[in-house]
Amino acid sequence: MVTCPHVYPTSRHRLCQWHIQQNAISHFGKLKGDRPFQNLFNKCLNSCYNEDEFEDTWRKMLKDYGLEGHSWFKRLYKHRVKWSNALNNEYFSAGILSSQRSESTNHAIGFQASKTTSVTAFFGIFETTLKIWRSEEEQKEFNGIRSTPTSVYPLTDLLLHASQVYTVELFRIFEREFTLAMGTRATILPVDDPLLVYRVEPAVSEEGPHHVTYDCSNQLIECTCRKLQVIGMFCSHIIRVFHMNSVGEIPSRYILCR
Template sequence: MCVTEQEFEAKWQAMLQKYELTEHSWYKRVYELKDKWCPAVCRDFFSAGILSSQRSESTNHAIGFRASKATTLTEFYTIFKKTTNRWRSTEKYDEFTYSKSIAFTSLPLSGMLKHAAQVFTLSLFRNFEEEFGYSMATTVQMLGSNEECLLYQVTLEDKPWSAHQVNYIQESQTVWCTCKNFEASGWLCYHCIRILHLHSVTRIPDKYVSKRWTKFAKTEAWDRLKNQDPKQQYIPWRQTMMRKYYNLIL
């Protein structure tokens, strides 16, 4: 639950001293690998909120319900092919549904929330809606300012441990929070949303609308491939034909 690297270092040292683990070899090795498991020191890297083990766990869940120790390699391959076909079918359905529908919400559709419903997929909109709801239950304190940047502290009501500092440049509508949720997940945290709302910003700034979470992310990816080097303009077509040819061989 640590947010900053300084907080992590302080709690780690306090834990080692409390339980007399300063010279423990296993804890020394774990500490050397902190960049791989501690969110507080790796939030500058995009992870979409996925923990290190979630990918393997989701794969095991997807194919493990039919596979066992007695499953042959051929049977496993058949199960895996059916699983991927189901994923692709679901992806096509979701892509059609998300691109043709508008999300509904129990909250009043203010400008920013309405914009999120228009550009984000339904699943991402739910995440943004949750952050937006939290932003309504926060208190804001201005800590300082200079010629172009304003510094605020945003805290959930009755939860002082949730306080984070937010920098805001009004001219460019640039916002940055110490929780680094946007850098790690790709959508704005409730601290940043609160400050944008405070300054009457009614649309999510374009720089904070991650293409991968929009309704037309897949279409834009294909268009981007088509507009690349003329020698590579047939890559999307070739990938589609390779998949069809592969299925034909099977």
């Protein structure tokens, strides 16, 4: 995503995480084969949920592996707001963390074209490629309208509604989160507020708990993991709270336009 403050005032420039990971390997040195170190580095990239957790994890990584004076890690930290998910969870990105979309487009056309291809020939290749993409999209659209996705769970209430409003690909994402939700514990917290606040945590996992705030009268819901704001899809924590409150349909405000 490229910053353009006048046209896209809420946009944010992000660096491709795939390229960061590939570049990082050349700077790991002896730590290249150290799995715990790589887990800490990857957590800083995309698995921290807030800035405090990111800072704690980054300091631990530098201290445990003696990297406080490493120039490359200093330079990477300076630009942390451009690559760490924890510092970008207020911005919608549909879960895109790399530039793979443009690279896939380049590949789709590049395997037929070269530096010597004329503009006329390139336009013909590009037009043919677009026709193929649109044909495939129309076929998927037709299949989505004429059929209902299958599931290992009975398609009732919330899951049934998800199968009706989402494409097959998005339904699979929702189904995975639904599966994770069934393995969580939720406890309602006593708060002096008309809103309901739940503590949701996985039954067996190293992941910590998250807090879900639910306004049942207006069907507004928010989770501290921020997946809904960033990706536009419900996390397992929210689905768990919906299940506890017998919510049978996805609120319309959370069904994004395609």
